[in-house]
Amino acid sequence: MKGGLLRGRGLQIYTWLVIAWLVLPIAVMILFGFNDTHGRYNTAWQGFTFKWYGKLFEIGDLTQALVNSLLIAVLTMLIAGVLGSLIGLALGRYRFRGSGAMNLVMFAAISCAEIVMGASLLSLFVTLAVPLGFWTILISHVMFSISFVAVTVRARVMTLDSSLEEAARDLGAGPWTTFRLVTLPMIFPGVLAGSMLAFALSIDDFVITNFNSGGTMTFPLWIWGATRVGLPPQVNVMGTLIFAAGVLIAVANALLARRRANA
Amino acid sequence: MSRLRAALTPYLLLFPGTLWLAIFFVVPTVVMLSLSLQSGDVVNGYAFTFNWHSYVDGISTYHDQIVRSLVYGLVSTVIQIVIGFPVAYWIAFKGGTRKSIYLFLLLLPFLVSFVLRTISWQFFLSDNGLLLGPLKSLGLVPQDFHILATSAAVIGGLAYNFLPFMILPMYVALERIDPRVLEAAQDLYASKAQTFLRVVLPLSLPGVFAGVLMTFVPATSDYVNASVLGGTSNTMIGNVIQNQFLVNQDYPTASALSFTLMALLLVGIFAYAKALGTEDVLEVAAR
Numbered sequence: 001m002k003g004g005l006l007r008g009r010g011l012q013i014y015t016w017l018v019i020a021w022l023v024l025p026i027a028v029m030i031l032f033g034f035n036d037t038h039g040r041y042n043t044a045w046q047g048f049t050f051k052w053y054g055k056l057f058e059i060g061d062l063t064q065a066l067v068n069s070l071l072i073a074v075l076t077m078l079i080a081g082v083l084g085s086l087i088g089l090a091l092g093r094y095r096f097r098g099s100g101a102m103n104l105v106m107f108a109a110i111s112c113a114e115i116v117m118g119a120s121l122l123s124l125f126v127t128l129a130v131p132l133g134f135w136t137i138l139i140s141h142v143m144f145s146i147s148f149v150a151v152t153v154r155a156r157v158m159t160l161d162s163s164l165e166e167a168a169r170d171l172g173a174g175p176w177t178t179f180r181l182v183t184l185p186m187i188f189p190g191v192l193a194g195s196m197l198a199f200a201l202s203i204d205d206f207v208i209t210n211f212n213s214g215g216t217m218t219f220p221l222w223i224w225g226a227t228r229v230g231l232p233p234q235v236n237v238m239g240t241l242i243f244a245a246g247v248l249i250a251v252a253n254a255l256l257a258r259r260r261a262n263a
Numbered sequence: 264m265s266r267l268r269a270a271l272t273p274y275l276l277l278f279p280g281t282l283w284l285a286i287f288f289v290v291p292t293v294v295m296l297s298l299s300l301q302s303g304d305v306v307n308g309y310a311f312t313f314n315w316h317s318y319v320d321g322i323s324t325y326h327d328q329i330v331r332s333l334v335y336g337l338v339s340t341v342i343q344i345v346i347g348f349p350v351a352y353w354i355a356f357k358g359g360t361r362k363s364i365y366l367f368l369l370l371l372p373f374l375v376s377f378v379l380r381t382i383s384w385q386f387f388l389s390d391n392g393l394l395l396g397p398l399k400s401l402g403l404v405p406q407d408f409h410i411l412a413t414s415a416a417v418i419g420g421l422a423y424n425f426l427p428f429m430i431l432p433m434y435v436a437l438e439r440i441d442p443r444v445l446e447a448a449q450d451l452y453a454s455k456a457q458t459f460l461r462v463v464l465p466l467s468l469p470g471v472f473a474g475v476l477m478t479f480v481p482a483t484s485d486y487v488n489a490s491v492l493g494g495t496s497n498t499m500i501g502n503v504i505q506n507q508f509l510v511n512q513d514y515p516t517a518s519a520l521s522f523t524l525m526a527l528l529l530v531g532i533f534a535y536a537k538a539l540g541t542e543d544v545l546e547v548a549a550r
Contacts, residue, residue, distance in 0.1 A: 025372075115501050
């Protein structure tokens with residue numbers, strides 16, 4: 001039994017080492033947002049400073065790229081959130097001809113290599129001579145997010161009891177009222193989770209955006225373009241703030257869920 | 264009337280999202296197939312000529328990159344299984360009440376942009392950077408030692424970036440194992456090793472399968488890690504496709520290479536599914 005205990009402890013240490021490996025580049029990113037550099041390069045540690053937090057928006061096109069990213073992510077969250085939820089509801093609740101084909105298309109969209117998706121969408125835009133920019137980026141982000149939202153919502157719908165909706169109908173509620181007062185509140189956690197996933201996928205996407213952006217910059221594209229000349233500390237600070245916001249939302253979400261479970 | 268409406272409801276719900284997927288996902292795939300069979304150039308325009316040469320030329324010219332992508336994708340996937348399985352196992356069986364905290368920590372990298380994480384590794388591993396600088400000044404490694412611009416750096420980067428996608432499905436499969444099944448194995452005098460090999464491991468395979476599906480495809484088709492960490496001698500097929508599409512604007516060659524990559528990945532996945540004997544590939548994947 002002692003050997004088993006030791007092995008358990010060894011695996012625990014191992015797990016923490018893997019977590020440390022996963023977190024290491026994030027720690028480096030956060031640390032060098034506090035680096036007191038003076039030249040163009042943020043490579044050697046020069047001392048601690050908060051100044052980059054004050055000069056966060058001094059690089060105009062970087063700020064614009066971040067604004068574009070946030071705007072596209074919010075719009076993707078809303079559009080893909082609605083379209084994907086409707087698909088998830090249909091697949092989770094109804095039995096109908098063609099649902100197999102729909103599942104197949106969604107599986108293909110989720111497992112398709114990003115570069116193939118990005119390249120084929122660019123093929124369409126090039127063939128139709130559609131000018132690339134903000135709107136083509138938005139189109140592509142909604143396209144790759146829909147299936148993820150649909151799968152998330154479908155999973156939620158499948159766990160629900162449809163007898164509540166039947167009860168609402170028996171009590172004389174019309175289809176729209178039933179949807180608004182019974183179905184939507186029940187599936188809402190799934191809709192919210194799916195929409196947040198769409199937001200996260202959109203703000204992080206590089207490959208598909210790179211193919212369909214034309215001259216429009218997003219945050220990951222700007223970083224990519226600046227790699228050769230060296231990243232300014234503002235990028236580290238923006239990355240840190242996005243990271244912090246993500247951690248806060250996740251922790252708040254977990255605390256709310258726990259409170260609800262205890263109540 | 265209401266029966267007709269009930270029959271139509273799922274289709275009405277599907278309609279807007281399906282239309283979006285049809286126009287911007289299904290149709291583009293067909294357009295790209297057509298583009299890969301055209302000839303011409305970006306100045307004079309393209310015409311559909313059933314030009315198979317883009318495939319022949321593309322594959323023979325970029326044979327090295329295609330093979331390298333498959334090898335890097337495969338090796339990084341195997342590394343992820345080896346590194347990730349003990350983690351998934353420990354969290355599933357010994358994580359206790361803190362399981363969700365460990366999972367949260369594993370997902371932390373996703374709160375930082377993929378490109379930024381990779382560049383952060385480049386920064387950390389650079390020739391006189393945070394890792395090698397001190398080691399070199401202490402004389403522990405030779406002055407010309409480098410990690411960047413090696414295949415190890417690219418494979419390491421790929422393994423790093425997709426590891427959480429491997430651990431999560433393995434964890435889900437392991438977590439589902441009923442403890443009573445393990446007790447039953449022990450009651451039947453199975454040793455710990457036998458229990459692991461004959462009960463835990465087979466029951467975890469669907470998770471491993473889902474993990475491979477989620478990591479092999481993005482790793483094989485990636486070009487960010489190869490560009491940032493691999494220098495010029497470790498380019499993958501993704502780098503070529505990106506370059507042909509966005510820089511050279513040689514659309515037929517680029518499309519032909521994209522299609523080749525897609526076909527290879529599809530064949531790989533289905534061969535793998537068959538070898539593993541997983542009948543319901545789609546069902547496992549759709550979960």
